[in-house]
Amino acid sequence: MEVKDRMKIPRQKMPEQDPKARGKNFDEVPYGYDENTAVTEAQRCLKCKKPPCVEGCPVEIDIPGFIVCIENKDFDGAIRKIKETNGLPAVCGRVCPQEDQCEVRCVVGKKGDPVAIGRLERFAADYERNKGNVFIPEIPKSTGKRIAVVGSGPAGLTAAGDLRLMGHDVTVMEALHKEGGVLVYGIPEFRLPKAIVKAEVDYLGKLGVKFISNYIVGKTRTVDELLEEYDAVFLGTGAGLPLFLNIPGENLIGVYSANEYLTRSNLMKAYLFPEYDTPIVRGKNVAVFGGGNVAMDSARTALRLGADNSYIIYRRSRVEMPARNEEIHHAEEEGINFQLLTNPIRFIGDDKGRVKGVECLRMELGEPDDSGRKRPVPIKGSEFVIEIDTAVVAIGNSPNPLVPATTPGLDTSKRGTIIADEETGLTSREGVFAGGDIVTGAATVILAMGAGKKAARAINEYVMKK
Amino acid sequence: MAKILKKERLSENTVKMVLEAPLIAEKRKAGQFVVLRINEQGERIPLTIANADKDAGTITIIFMEVGKTTSLLGTLKEGDNIMDLAGPLGNPTHIEKLGTVVCVGGGVGIAPMYPITEAMKKAGNRVITIIGAKNKDSLIMEEEMKSVSDEFLICTDDGSYGTKGFVTQVLEDVIKRGEKIDVVVAIGPVVMMKAVSKVTRPHNIKTIVSLNSIMVDATGMCGGCRVSIGGVSKFACVEGPEFDGHEVDFDELMTRQSAYGKQEHESMQCFLRDKK
Ligand SMILES: Cc1cc2nc3c(=O)[nH]c(=O)nc-3n(C[C@H](O)[C@H](O)[C@H](O)COP(=O)(O)OP(=O)(O)OC[C@H]3O[C@@H](n4cnc5c(N)ncnc54)[C@H](O)[C@@H]3O)c2cc1C
Numbered sequence A: 001m002e003v004k005d006r007m008k009i010p011r012q013k014m015p016e017q018d019p020k021a022r023g024k025n026f027d028e029v030p031y032g033y034d035e036n037t038a039v040t041e042a043q044r045c046l047k048c049k050k051p052p053c054v055e056g057c058p059v060e061i062d063i064p065g066f067i068v069c070i071e072n073k074d075f076d077g078a079i080r081k082i083k084e085t086n087g088l089p090a091v092c093g094r095v096c097p098q099e100d101q102c103e104v105r106c107v108v109g110k111k112g113d114p115v116a117i118g119r120l121e122r123f124a125a126d127y128e129r130n131k132g133n134v135f136i137p138e139i140p141k142s143t144g145k146r147i148a149v150v151g152s153g154p155a156g157l158t159a160a161g162d163l164r165l166m167g168h169d170v171t172v173m174e175a176l177h178k179e180g181g182v183l184v185y186g187i188p189e190f191r192l193p194k195a196i197v198k199a200e201v202d203y204l205g206k207l208g209v210k211f212i213s214n215y216i217v218g219k220t221r222t223v224d225e226l227l228e229e230y231d232a233v234f235l236g237t238g239a240g241l242p243l244f245l246n247i248p249g250e251n252l253i254g255v256y257s258a259n260e261y262l263t264r265s266n267l268m269k270a271y272l273f274p275e276y277d278t279p280i281v282r283g284k285n286v287a288v289f290g291g292g293n294v295a296m297d298s299a300r301t302a303l304r305l306g307a308d309n310s311y312i313i314y315r316r317s318r319v320e321m322p323a324r325n326e327e328i329h330h331a332e333e334e335g336i337n338f339q340l341l342t343n344p345i346r347f348i349g350d351d352k353g354r355v356k357g358v359e360c361l362r363m364e365l366g367e368p369d370d371s372g373r374k375r376p377v378p379i380k381g382s383e384f385v386i387e388i389d390t391a392v393v394a395i396g397n398s399p400n401p402l403v404p405a406t407t408p409g410l411d412t413s414k415r416g417t418i419i420a421d422e423e424t425g426l427t428s429r430e431g432v433f434a435g436g437d438i439v440t441g442a443a444t445v446i447l448a449m450g451a452g453k454k455a456a457r458a459i460n461e462y463v464m465k466k
Numbered sequence B: 001m002a003k004i005l006k007k008e009r010l011s012e013n014t015v016k017m018v019l020e021a022p023l024i025a026e027k028r029k030a031g032q033f034v035v036l037r038i039n040e041q042g043e044r045i046p047l048t049i050a051n052a053d054k055d056a057g058t059i060t061i062i063f064m065e066v067g068k069t070t071s072l073l074g075t076l077k078e079g080d081n082i083m084d085l086a087g088p089l090g091n092p093t094h095i096e097k098l099g100t101v102v103c104v105g106g107g108v109g110i111a112p113m114y115p116i117t118e119a120m121k122k123a124g125n126r127v128i129t130i131i132g133a134k135n136k137d138s139l140i141m142e143e144e145m146k147s148v149s150d151e152f153l154i155c156t157d158d159g160s161y162g163t164k165g166f167v168t169q170v171l172e173d174v175i176k177r178g179e180k181i182d183v184v185v186a187i188g189p190v191v192m193m194k195a196v197s198k199v200t201r202p203h204n205i206k207t208i209v210s211l212n213s214i215m216v217d218a219t220g221m222c223g224g225c226r227v228s229i230g231g232v233s234k235f236a237c238v239e240g241p242e243f244d245g246h247e248v249d250f251d252e253l254m255t256r257q258s259a260y261g262k263q264e265h266e267s268m269q270c271f272l273r274d275k276k
């Protein structure tokens, strides 16, 4: 096919659940491409000799390589190509910020819409999973080296998979009762079905990775104790410490951190209460504070739990919102009420200690601040009250301090992140490597995976020299 | 997975269980707790480690059947498995030789009080123990508590055993005797811990309480367990569960504990219906 013919094909839409209907269920929103649509979309790719999209991918997927397989209807070949570098394609195909990474650099995107790389990735992964026989690569001869991976989020899972494929004996320790990190406790079912995370974890199990859940490093055993049994330790413990607004009334009943709200709903399945035992406040008027993916997930969860009004309250404007475009777009379609340039100053409670309102101030944008974004400045006298019965604070997470607090000699930054070499993940402690949100602060799935990959390479070198 | 090795009913609604948990048994210190989940639909609930045997690889929990999860737990038999068990969690009690320590346990709070009392005694303190319950039948662990105390006082609300009245009255009598008390440790219902802190404040006696706020992960990830201590929010699971009783906002804690009253009732009704 000629380049100009390829350029004429429009970006293929992904069919989705109707916005009205989906606001009332937890089923996945987009249905994914069918085979024909995927092939058509694949035809849009120019298979560049020096593909700029690949440079944007933290795990360096051979993007034109897998897309050409899809174009030729070699779907098995496509997923194998992706899996050469990415162990969690069904996850990344759903939640990666492609618009800022691979797709933003796509040559086709210079004149129109970029190739839908993420949707094609998702298609290939779903094709394989739905077919049922997942390809299991051969594991090289055992090296006899034992490696402990702490935390089963994307960083830990990636490091574990890669290390296993190098022939090491790998054990993943997870504090919670289910593997997946934020993928199971944070990101909701309607965006990332838990069955998919489970399938990816099961795949690692089939490779021979061992998993121990309910194992809290720093409590059940310390890193130093692990080092007596294992040749190296990888820390992928994430950024699981919720930040609060620090305004009056924050401990009223009905005020949640996003972590708690989402954990109750996702991991503990509170949306199925009383079939499942964990309760959650099903508010009619819910205010979510923040503008990232976490805030969008919380507001959309509130809607599905039965809210009449689900507000996003964000102190800057729409352009500064850190959430993925697709998430903002989906939230708008579902009728989430965006209160932009608005900042909460206090929660108001009733006589039973339950939240009944939040007082806010309108903001305007001033000079840029340290982050380079325009600083929101309060407009004097603009106070107003929004009546609510539930509030969710989604303004970010800082690193989980449990491991640093119990590991002497492990250097951390002022922000509490573990200091680790960017290329190798090596920390200030010999044999201890780290990566993902615990090093960078709250970031993305793909960056955590990239860090897990690099660390796996470095750990391999380290243990083989030992 | 944790196997139930022994089960014993201590009173009408208090149950003791010995669980197979070698990793936790080896590590735990007085004042720490576990989180468990019974089955796939289950809630995660925290329970104090009342005792442990390193050599046997077991821990003991003692719990009161108050709602769905604890009631369901109470129906399990020896040989059954608990799906998930994690720990030891929370900070251990700060144990050292201080002089005279008064240990106050109320109701099922006597269970978590036991390992602390034992450790305080072992550290060489003079231990005055006060335990109280509604009535004689609901009083638990009398023999165990007595065996680790220098002085041992009992009271019941209805006077069916020991002194009639609350632990705070007995505590006040002890304080009035005029001997020097170096620290009071109190565990029981929040109202009791609040009352104990009120009694000790005018005498400037350091008072430690163990807070049972509602927890989910118990690893510091959700913030659901937050309590106000001296006007600052703290996460009871990782910064506690023990705090200075004179700094705790008990009213806020009680309010937050009631957050799910309606759902807890509904859950219990479903449980009772299914049991039939
Ligand atoms: C609600 C929400 C939505 C998001 N949406 C997106 C999105 O759409 N796209 C995107 O790219 N990113 C998104 N992110 C960010 C992304 O999920 C994280 O950047 C990524 O999960 C970080 O991976 P990680 O492996 O470093 O840590 P985590 O995923 O946080 O995993 C850490 C794991 O370690 C465990 N752990 C912690 N301490 C211990 C210990 N002491 N012992 C044993 N185990 C321990 C934790 O229980 C957890 O399972 C979102 C985050 C949230 C919270």
Ligand SMILES: Cc1cc2nc3c(=O)[nH]c(=O)nc-3n(C[C@H](O)[C@H](O)[C@H](O)COP(=O)(O)OP(=O)(O)OC[C@H]3O[C@@H](n4cnc5c(N)ncnc54)[C@H](O)[C@@H]3O)c2cc1C
Residues within 6 Å of the ligand: B033, B043, B044, B045, B046, B047, B048, B049, B062, B063, B064, B065, B066, B067, B068, B069, B070, B071, B108, B111, B112, B211, B212, B213, B214, B215, B216, B241, B257, B258, B264, B265
């Ligand atoms: C650190 C800690 C140690 C504890 N140790 C013991 C112990 O040794 N023995 C004992 O009998 N009880 C103990 N508890 C209390 C025990 O966790 C609750 O009784 C139990 O969670 C009630 O669950 P339920 O489903 O049976 O009752 P529900 O009907 O759900 O609740 C009854 C009451 O228990 C409290 N509660 C409910 N869910 C939770 C939760 N997830 N976490 C904490 N409290 C909750 C609330 O105040 C609620 O009103 C402890 C609590 C904490 C925080």
Ligand code: SF4
Residues within 6 Å of the ligand: A044, A045, A046, A047, A048, A051, A052, A053, A054, A063, A064, A105, A106, A107, A108, A115, A117
């Ligand atoms: S940049 Fe775009 S057109 Fe070029 S290879 Fe990548 S996806 Fe295909």
Ligand code: FES
Residues within 6 Å of the ligand: B214, B215, B216, B217, B218, B219, B220, B221, B222, B223, B224, B225, B226, B235, B236, B237, B238
């Ligand atoms: S229970 Fe979640 S932070 Fe304490």
